[in-house]
Amino acid sequence: MDFSVILRAVGSLAVISGVLSVMISISEKVLNNYGICEIDINNGARLLKVEGGSTLLNTLAGEKIFIPSACGGKATCGLCKVKVLEGTPSGLLPTEEPYINQEERKQNVRLSCQVKVKGNMKLEIEEELFNIKEFICDVEDITDMTYDIKRVRLKLAPGETINFKAGQFMQFYSKPYGKVKEVVFRAYSISSKSSEHDHIELLFRLVPGGICTGYVHQALKVGDKARMSGPYGDFYLRGNCEELIMIAGGSGLAPIRSLVYEVIENNLPHKMRFFFGANTLKDLYYMEEFAQIQKDYPQFTFIPCLAFPEAEDEWTGVTGFVTVALEQQIQNGEGKEAYLCGSPGMLDACIKILKDKGFTDQTIFYDKFS
Amino acid sequence: MPQISPIVIFFASIITSNMILSNFLGMCSYLSISSEYKTATGLGMAVTLVLTLTTFINWAIYHFVIVPLEIQYLSYIIYIMVIAAFVQILEMAMDRYTPDLYAKLGIFLPLITVNCAILGVTLFMVIRQYGALQSLVYGLGSGLGWWLAINMLAAIREKLKKAKLPPGISGPAISFIITGIMAMAFIGFSGIFTIQ
Ligand SMILES: Cc1cc2nc3c(=O)[nH]c(=O)nc-3n(C[C@H](O)[C@H](O)[C@H](O)COP(=O)(O)OP(=O)(O)OC[C@H]3O[C@@H](n4cnc5c(N)ncnc54)[C@H](O)[C@@H]3O)c2cc1C
Ligand code: FES
Numbered sequence: 396m397d398f399s400v401i402l403r404a405v406g407s408l409a410v411i412s413g414v415l416s417v418m419i420s421i422s423e424k425v426l427n428n429y430g431i432c433e434i435d436i437n438n439g440a441r442l443l444k445v446e447g448g449s450t451l452l453n454t455l456a457g458e459k460i461f462i463p464s465a466c467g468g469k470a471t472c473g474l475c476k477v478k479v480l481e482g483t484p485s486g487l488l489p490t491e492e493p494y495i496n497q498e499e500r501k502q503n504v505r506l507s508c509q510v511k512v513k514g515n516m517k518l519e520i521e522e523e524l525f526n527i528k529e530f531i532c533d534v535e536d537i538t539d540m541t542y543d544i545k546r547v548r549l550k551l552a553p554g555e556t557i558n559f560k561a562g563q564f565m566q567f568y569s570k571p572y573g574k575v576k577e578v579v580f581r582a583y584s585i586s587s588k589s590s591e592h593d594h595i596e597l598l599f600r601l602v603p604g605g606i607c608t609g610y611v612h613q614a615l616k617v618g619d620k621a622r623m624s625g626p627y628g629d630f631y632l633r634g635n636c637e638e639l640i641m642i643a644g645g646s647g648l649a650p651i652r653s654l655v656y657e658v659i660e661n662n663l664p665h666k667m668r669f670f671f672g673a674n675t676l677k678d679l680y681y682m683e684e685f686a687q688i689q690k691d692y693p694q695f696t697f698i699p700c701l702a703f704p705e706a707e708d709e710w711t712g713v714t715g716f717v718t719v720a721l722e723q724q725i726q727n728g729e730g731k732e733a734y735l736c737g738s739p740g741m742l743d744a745c746i747k748i749l750k751d752k753g754f755t756d757q758t759i760f761y762d763k764f765s
Numbered sequence: 766m767p768q769i770s771p772i773v774i775f776f777a778s779i780i781t782s783n784m785i786l787s788n789f790l791g792m793c794s795y796l797s798i799s800s801e802y803k804t805a806t807g808l809g810m811a812v813t814l815v816l817t818l819t820t821f822i823n824w825a826i827y828h829f830v831i832v833p834l835e836i837q838y839l840s841y842i843i844y845i846m847v848i849a850a851f852v853q854i855l856e857m858a859m860d861r862y863t864p865d866l867y868a869k870l871g872i873f874l875p876l877i878t879v880n881c882a883i884l885g886v887t888l889f890m891v892i893r894q895y896g897a898l899q900s901l902v903y904g905l906g907s908g909l910g911w912w913l914a915i916n917m918l919a920a921i922r923e924k925l926k927k928a929k930l931p932p933g934i935s936g937p938a939i940s941f942i943i944t945g946i947m948a949m950a951f952i953g954f955s956g957i958f959t960i961q
Contacts, residue, residue, distance in 0.1 A: 407836050415850040418850065427860075483864075
C-alpha cells in the first residue's frame with residue numbers, strides 16, 4: 396500500500412478529531428464560564444463570591460458549608476435539599492423528581508447536587524447546617540466485629556470537639572486505593588456515645604464491590620488520617636413517650652447503640668426494647684455489652700432475632716425475622732416511639748407492621764441505609 | 766444527484782420511510798423511553814434537533830472533506846465523531862441558553878449520541894446522494910418521523926397501563942407488538958411518496 400494513503404488517513408483523522416476537540420473545549424470555555432457568582436444565604440446572613448459552573452453542593456462545600464449527602468451527588472439519597480429562591484430555572488430535573496414532593500415544589504426546594512451555579516443565587520439553608528464542620532481524624536483502632544463489619548475508632552485533632560445528637564451520621568470520605576481512582580463520600584451513623592466529644596466510632600459493613608466500604612475494609616490502617624464532615628440528620632431521640640421501640644439490622648445497630656447510651660447516661664425514664672435482626676449467630680455483635688446493659692438497667696430489654704440459625708449455633712432466642720417478633724411482642728403504639736435503622740427492605744416491612752399496630756408518621760423515626 | 770423535490774423527501778421521511786416504522790432504526794431508546802408521553806416528547810424533540818443538524822454537518826463534511834481526500838473508508842468513524850462532538854456542544858449550549866428545556870431532557874440528551882437512527886440517516890443521505898437542501902430536509906423529516914412514532918407508542922402505552930395484559934407479554938414484548946402493528950398500518954401509506 397502506498398505510504399501516502401496511510402499518512403492521509405491518519406492525518407485526516409487526527410486533524411478532524413483535533414478540530415472537534417478544539418471546538419468542544421472552546422464551547423466549554425465560552426458556554427460553561429459563568430464568571431464570579433454571588434450567593435446570598437438566608438437573606439444576607441452569609442454572602443459568598445464563588446466561581447460558577449459546578450454544582451451547588453460542591454460549590455458550597457468549597458466554602459465550608461456542608462449540605463447533607465449520603466450518595467455523594469448521584470441523586471439517589473435525596474438528602475441534599477436546599478431552598479433556591481432565585482437563580483435557577485424553576486423546573487425540576489428528572490433526576491430530582493422522585494425526591495421532591497408537592498409541598499416542597501411550591502417552596503422551591505431543590506437537590507443541591509443537581510442544581511448548577513450559573514449566576515447570582517438566593518438560598519435558604521437551615522441554620523443548623525452552619526454548625527457542620529469538616530474533621531481530619533486519626534484512625535486509632537480498627538476492630539472486626541463480625542466477618543463483614545468493622546468498627547473504626549477515630550480521634551479528633553487535638554483541641555477539636557464534636558457535638559452531635561445520638562442517632563446522627565457523619566459523611567466519611569474514601570481515598571483512592573487499588574484500582575479505584577475516585578474519592579467518594581458516604582453516610583455512616585455514629586455508634587459511640589454522644590457524651591464523648593473527642594472521639595467517634597463508626598461501623599462499616601462491607602458491601603461487595605462497594606467503593607467506600609471496600610476502602611475501609613481493604614486499605615484503611617491504624618494511624619491513617621481520615622476525613623469526614625458532620626454531624627447530619629434528623630434521626631435522634633424525641634422522647635415524648637414512655638417506651639422506645641428500637642429496631643435494627645446489620646450495621647443499623649450503630650445509631651441505636653448511641654441512642655441507648657444517651658438514655659441511660661442522662662437518667663431518662665424511658666423503657667427501651669431493642670429488636671436486633673440477623674441471619675445467623677455469626678452476624679451478631681456487641682452481644683455481651685447489650686446483655687450487660689440489660690443487667691444493669693432493668694428499663695432496657697435486648698431482643699436479638701435470628702432468621703436462619705444454624706444447628707451449631709444452638710440458638711435459644713427468638714427465631715424468625717424481626718417482623719415476627721414485633722408482631723408477637725408489641726401490642727399497640729400507645730405511649731411508644733419507634734426508632735429504626737437498617738436496609739430499606741427490612742425497614743419497610745417493620746414500618747408496615749408498626750403502622751398496623753397504631754404507630755404514626757409522628758412516632759416512627761428511621762434512617763434507611765440505602 | 767437525484768431530482769427528488771425536498772417536499773417529497775420531507776413527507777416521505779416522516780410517513781413512508783419512517784426511521785422506526787419502516788427502517789427499525791433507533792429502537793432501543795424508542796422502546797425504553799416511551800413509557801411516559803411527556804418524556805417521549807422531550808426525547809423526540811432532542812432527536813429531531815440533533816438529526817437535522819448532524820445530517821447537514823455530515824453532508825458538508827462528506828462533500829468537502831471525505832470526498833476530496835478520498836477517505837470514504839473512514840467515513841463511519843468520522844460521522845460518529847461528529848455526532849458525539851455535536852451532541853456535547855449542543856448539551857452545553859442548551860444548559861446555558863435554554864435551561865428549562867435542558868432540565869426537561871436531562872440524561873436523554875447524551876443518550877442521543879448512541880441512537881443508531883442518527884447514523885442511519887447520515888448513511889442513507891450519502892448513499893442516496895442528496896444535495897444540501899435535500900439532506901437538511903431529510904434530516905428534519907426523519908427526526909419528526911421518529912418523534913411521531915415514539916409519541917404514538919408512548920400514548921398507547923399510557924393507555925395500556927390501565928389495561929389487563931396477560932403476564933407474559935407486558936413490558937417490552939407488548940411494545941414490540943404495538944410497534945409491529947403500527948408499522949403494518951403505515952404500510953397503508955406506501956405508494957403516496959417514494960424516495961428509495
Ligand atoms: C443515613 C445513613 C446512614 C448510614 N449508616 C451506615 C452505617 O452506620 N454503617 C454502614 O455500613 N452503612 C451505613 N450506611 C450506608 C452507607 O452510606 C453506604 O451506602 C454503604 O456503606 C455502601 O457504600 P459503598 O461506597 O461501599 O458502596 P457503593 O460503591 O456506593 O455501592 C456499590 C454497590 O452496592 C450497592 N449497595 C449500596 N449500599 C448497599 C447496601 N447497604 N446493601 C447492599 N448493597 C448496597 C449499590 O447499589 C451499588 O450497586 C448509611 C446510609 C445512610 C443513608
Ligand atoms: S447528594 Fe444524594 S441526592 Fe443529592
